[in-house]
Amino acid sequence: MLPESFRCFHVRKTGNGLIESSVESRPLHELPPGDVLIRVQASSLNYKDALASQGNPGIVCSFPHVPGIDSAGTVVASESDRFKPGDAVICTGYEQGAGRWGGWAEFVRLPAEWIVPLPHGLTLDETMIVGTAGFTAAQSVLSLVEHGIKPESGPVVVTGATGGVGVISVMLLAKLGYQVTAVSGKPDQHDWLRSLGASDVIGREEVNDDSDRPLLKSRWAGAVDTVGGNTLATLIRSLNHRGCVTACGLVGGTDLPLTVFPFILRGAKLDGIDSAQCPYDRRLQIWNLLSGDWKLDNLQDLVTEISLDEVKSTVDQMMQGKTHGRHIVRPT
Ligand SMILES: NC(=O)c1ccc[n+]([C@@H]2O[C@H](COP(=O)([O-])OP(=O)(O)OC[C@H]3O[C@@H](n4cnc5c(N)ncnc54)[C@H](OP(=O)(O)O)[C@@H]3O)[C@@H](O)[C@H]2O)c1
Numbered sequence: 001m002l003p004e005s006f007r008c009f010h011v012r013k014t015g016n017g018l019i020e021s022s023v024e025s026r027p028l029h030e031l032p033p034g035d036v037l038i039r040v041q042a043s044s045l046n047y048k049d050a051l052a053s054q055g056n057p058g059i060v061c062s063f064p065h066v067p068g069i070d071s072a073g074t075v076v077a078s079e080s081d082r083f084k085p086g087d088a089v090i091c092t093g094y095e096q097g098a099g100r101w102g103g104w105a106e107f108v109r110l111p112a113e114w115i116v117p118l119p120h121g122l123t124l125d126e127t128m129i130v131g132t133a134g135f136t137a138a139q140s141v142l143s144l145v146e147h148g149i150k151p152e153s154g155p156v157v158v159t160g161a162t163g164g165v166g167v168i169s170v171m172l173l174a175k176l177g178y179q180v181t182a183v184s185g186k187p188d189q190h191d192w193l194r195s196l197g198a199s200d201v202i203g204r205e206e207v208n209d210d211s212d213r214p215l216l217k218s219r220w221a222g223a224v225d226t227v228g229g230n231t232l233a234t235l236i237r238s239l240n241h242r243g244c245v246t247a248c249g250l251v252g253g254t255d256l257p258l259t260v261f262p263f264i265l266r267g268a269k270l271d272g273i274d275s276a277q278c279p280y281d282r283r284l285q286i287w288n289l290l291s292g293d294w295k296l297d298n299l300q301d302l303v304t305e306i307s308l309d310e311v312k313s314t315v316d317q318m319m320q321g322k323t324h325g326r327h328i329v330r331p332t
Pocket residue numbers: 045046047048132133136159160161162163164165166183184185186204226227247248249250251252273274275276318321323324325
């Protein structure tokens with residue numbers, strides 16, 4: 001028997017245009033249309049969720065809104081041949097929690113083509129510790145591998161290293177045998193980053209060059225950048241010959257102050273990483289890695305579990321850059 005209502009984190013726009021949010025009980029029929037109804041066991045908190053929960057117009061298309069770009073749970077009703085009640089499933093990205101209601105709720109209703117069967121080798125909770133952040137980290141690391149960056153090529157640097165994407169990138173690269181330099185603005189977390197596989201930890205200022213030199217001293221074989229702005233530009237200018245940088249984030253800015261010289265004199269490679277619209281086959285490939293050869297045994301070392309009632313204060317912390325690791329959100 002399905003309940004008539006469900007708890008969710010509900011974001012609204014008031015008459016005078018202000019954004020407000022609260023944990024609410026809403027009628028089940030308010031869920032958007034879709035093939036598959038899922039009882040959510042866990043969701044997660046990503047930077048994009050933090051922005052969505054504050055009604056960011058670049059992410060949220062209409063109000064009221066329920067954030068949560070990730071969800072993991074059990075199918076309770078399905079109009080699709082691909083899924084039946086009782087199936088354990090996950091969904092990360094697409095329009096979930098952005099263009100339509102997402103996983104910060106006891107139930108989510110989704111199109112079947114967005115849903116991935118629970119990858120063998122991971123629990124539902126573990127998929128949410130990974131979440132979009134870890135999926136993005138895996139895509140970034142796979143990009144470096146595909147661009148020919150090998151452990152023997154030289155050091156690889158990861159920015160925003162205590163954040164969700166950053167820390168899982170550090171762990172994956174270390175697991176694959178790379179020498180990883182973590183960049184972090186949190187001196188009190190440097191030992192934690194070393195315990196998770198970083199060979200070296202440096203401050204943000206070391207990868208934020210303000211000079212107008214088009215090329216800097218070659219330093220990195222590869223880089224996973226989550227920060228953007230001048231940090232990304234500095235990394236591109238500091239790559240070894242034929243090195244590669246992946247770019248997924250914008251916490252440090254959206255401009256890219258750069259010349260063409262790193263590309264035409266050093267053969268620098270810049271690969272953009274987009275997780276929300278990652279094609280389904282590529283998605284399965286990434287989850288197969290994350291649940292198989294690239295499985296991280298110490299995921300529990302990263303996670304803090306929060307309830308829907310604790311989301312708002314955790315978002316405030318995240319927006320001040322004070323969180324570290326991953327948060328899973330428990331809707332019940
Ligand atoms: N393209 C995609 O598909 C995709 C997918 C997932 C995430 N993202 C993006 O990737 C970025 C990271 O996401 P996340 O979920 O990992 O966020 P997060 O957990 O909040 O981590 C961001 C980290 O960046 C560092 N940081 C924060 N403010 C900074 C600033 N002003 N300058 C330099 N570093 C700063 C902090 O690490 P330290 O204190 O250790 O330096 C922080 O922990 C976000 O921009 C997000 O939107 C994109």
